[in-house]
Amino acid sequence: MAKNETTGNRPTEDFSAGTIAWRSPSNIALIKYWGKKGFQIPSNPSISMTLSDSYTETLVKCRPSQNSGNISFDFFFEGEKKPQFGQKISTFLEAVFDIFPFLKNFDLEIHSSNTFPHSAGIASSASAMSTLALCLCSMEQQISGSINENNDFFQKASNIARIGSGSASRSIYGGFVTWGKIDSLPETSDFYASPLKTSIHPIFQNLRDTILIINKNEKAVSSRAGHGLMENHPFAAARITQAYQNLDELSVYLSDGNFDGFVKIVENEALTLHALMMASNPGYLLIQPGTLNVIRKIWDFRKQTGTNIVFTLDAGPNVHLLYPERETKTVRDFIKNELLADCDENKIIDDKLGEGPKKLK
Numbered sequence: 001m002a003k004n005e006t007t008g009n010r011p012t013e014d015f016s017a018g019t020i021a022w023r024s025p026s027n028i029a030l031i032k033y034w035g036k037k038g039f040q041i042p043s044n045p046s047i048s049m050t051l052s053d054s055y056t057e058t059l060v061k062c063r064p065s066q067n068s069g070n071i072s073f074d075f076f077f078e079g080e081k082k083p084q085f086g087q088k089i090s091t092f093l094e095a096v097f098d099i100f101p102f103l104k105n106f107d108l109e110i111h112s113s114n115t116f117p118h119s120a121g122i123a124s125s126a127s128a129m130s131t132l133a134l135c136l137c138s139m140e141q142q143i144s145g146s147i148n149e150n151n152d153f154f155q156k157a158s159n160i161a162r163i164g165s166g167s168a169s170r171s172i173y174g175g176f177v178t179w180g181k182i183d184s185l186p187e188t189s190d191f192y193a194s195p196l197k198t199s200i201h202p203i204f205q206n207l208r209d210t211i212l213i214i215n216k217n218e219k220a221v222s223s224r225a226g227h228g229l230m231e232n233h234p235f236a237a238a239r240i241t242q243a244y245q246n247l248d249e250l251s252v253y254l255s256d257g258n259f260d261g262f263v264k265i266v267e268n269e270a271l272t273l274h275a276l277m278m279a280s281n282p283g284y285l286l287i288q289p290g291t292l293n294v295i296r297k298i299w300d301f302r303k304q305t306g307t308n309i310v311f312t313l314d315a316g317p318n319v320h321l322l323y324p325e326r327e328t329k330t331v332r333d334f335i336k337n338e339l340l341a342d343c344d345e346n347k348i349i350d351d352k353l354g355e356g357p358k359k360l361k
Contacts, residue, residue, distance in 0.1 A: 020138045021059040021360035024130040025051045026116070027170050028209065028312060028320050030266050031247045032273045033180060034239070035230030040162050041190045043230065044243035045180025047250060048170045049322075051209060052354030054116045056124070058131035059360075061109040062139065071097060073108035085112075092129065092164040099160065100136055102143055116349055117216040125223070129164030130171035133157045134357055149359070158192035166227075169193040174356030176200060176254060182247065201257030203308075206325035206353065210332075212339055213347035214290040214317040221277075221284050223315045229280040239276060243269075259324075263302075263310040266322070270313040277315075288317040290342040295319070297338050307331065325352075 027048040035043035065072055071093045075086040089110065097103060112131070114124055137157045141148075154172050161168035162179075170177040170193040178185065179193040187194045230236055246265045253261035274287050291313070298311050298321065307330055309323045321339075323331045340346045 018139075018142060019059060019061050020135045020142075021057065022131045022134040022138070022357055023055050023057045023360055024127050024134060024171050024357040025053075025055040025174075025354045026124065026127040027051060027167065027177065028314060029167065029170075030176075030269060030312060031243060031250060032269050033166065033243070034227065034273055034276055035233070035236060036166065036227050040166055042166060042180045043236070044240045045178060045182050045188065045247060046167075046170070046243075047196060047247060048167070048177050048179070049207065049209070050171065050174045050177060050354045050356055051351045053351045054114075054127070054211070054349060056112060056114050056127035056131045057360065058128070058135055059111045060132075060135040060139065061111075062106040063109075065105050065107050067107075069104050071103055072106070073110055075110045076112070078113045079111075088164075089132070092132070095163050096136065096160055100140060102140070103136075116211070117213065125165035126167040126171045129168035130157070130161040130357065133161035133164065133168065134172070134359070136160060138359065155192050162192065167223075172357060174354055176204075176353075184248075196251070196254070198251050198255045200254055203257045203259060203324050204254055204262070204353075208323050208325055208328060208331070209351045209353075210321045210323075210335060211349040211351060212294055212319040212321060212335070212342070213344050213349065214288055214294065214319060214342060216344050216347060219286055219316045221286065226277060226280070226284075226315060229282075230276065233276065233280060235276065235279060239272065242272065259308045259310075266310050266312050270311065273315070274313060286316050287313070290344075291317045291319060293342045294339055297342075301334055301338065305330070307334070309334075 027050045029046050029048045031047040033042040033044055033046040037043055075089050077085050093103065112128060134157050137153060137160065158169045158172040161172060169179050173193060173195045176196040177193050178188050178196050180188065181190045182188045185197065187197060246269060249261065250265045277284055277286060295311060298309060301307065302309055308327050309321060309331055312320045312322065335348065
């Protein structure tokens with residue numbers, strides 16, 4: 001499927017006005033993709049865990065355009081116009097204009113809000129772009145007269161979301177999700193995400209994620225810039241090989257319930273991600289002293305108590321602490337007694353494995 005290949009019918013132009021809204025969660029990659037090839041194609045496949053309570057809600061109001069032929073929209077984030085976000089939306093809408101040619105007939109008013117800090121390394125672009133992709137696909141359905149969400153609908157929405165943000169392709173589905181072509185899994189693709197078909201052991205079915213907000217401010221280097229620095233990275237080839245090996249192992253551990261193996265792979269992936277950033281040219285750091293303090297405390301606590309906990313990081317300083325639901329009390333006490341001191345204003349977000357997006361009335 002090339003950039004402009006999609007599924008579903010081409011729309012007619014008889015939809016006059018309406019309001020469409022979706023809620024879509026963020027996700028945290030367990031196997032990271034870092035670096036791209038071609039147009040929004042991952043250098044290596046990834047596996048993510050879809051979250052439940054860290055989500056974006058996007059509402060799109062559309063009315064007949066007064067300036068037919070051009071893309072026209074106003075964007076509001078949490079009630080305020082945000083020019084820097086508006087430019088990203090404009091770039092995205094222009095990229096999908098030939099997929100959704102009916103956009104020229106409408107003025108759009110886009111309202112978006114998050115339940116978590118944006119641009120701080122919790123994949124806000126994943127939830128934001130996936131909600132907008134879902135809204136556009138729903139808009140197309142209403143125009144074409146088809147209103148049922150089915151597999152083709154979500155596959156197309158994942159492909160569209162990918163154009164705005166690679167990780168957004170994975171937020172279209174709940175549970176554990178893959179993105180990127182894996183030869184042993186025929187349902188996978190570089191152009192859209194797929195739910196992981198591996199059977200998931202009960203220890204991972206109710207996985208919790210407490211996000212420790214080390215710094216809630218916008219990160220210094222965007223993920224888009226970081227991906228770009230992988231183009232001539234001296235360790236790029238070795239990283240791709242490592243990612244495929246880790247993905248194969250993690251799939252087995254998710255199925256057989258090997259939590260120690262899960263810890264080994266997930267933490268290796270998190271540290272590799274930030275090592276690649278540091279070894280870029282120019283190199284840069286997104287982890288902070290609080291990040292390192294928390295990691296050391298997690299290692300010490302796990303060694304001393306045998307508790308099933310594991311950390312991972314997105315492209316930012318904040319720490320995702322993953323653990324089975326049965327460990328909740330032990331881990332919450334550990335967070336309260338040991339980790340809150342390293343969090344920005346004692347800020348944490350309690351989350352868990354989620355079921356995916358929801359269309360809002």
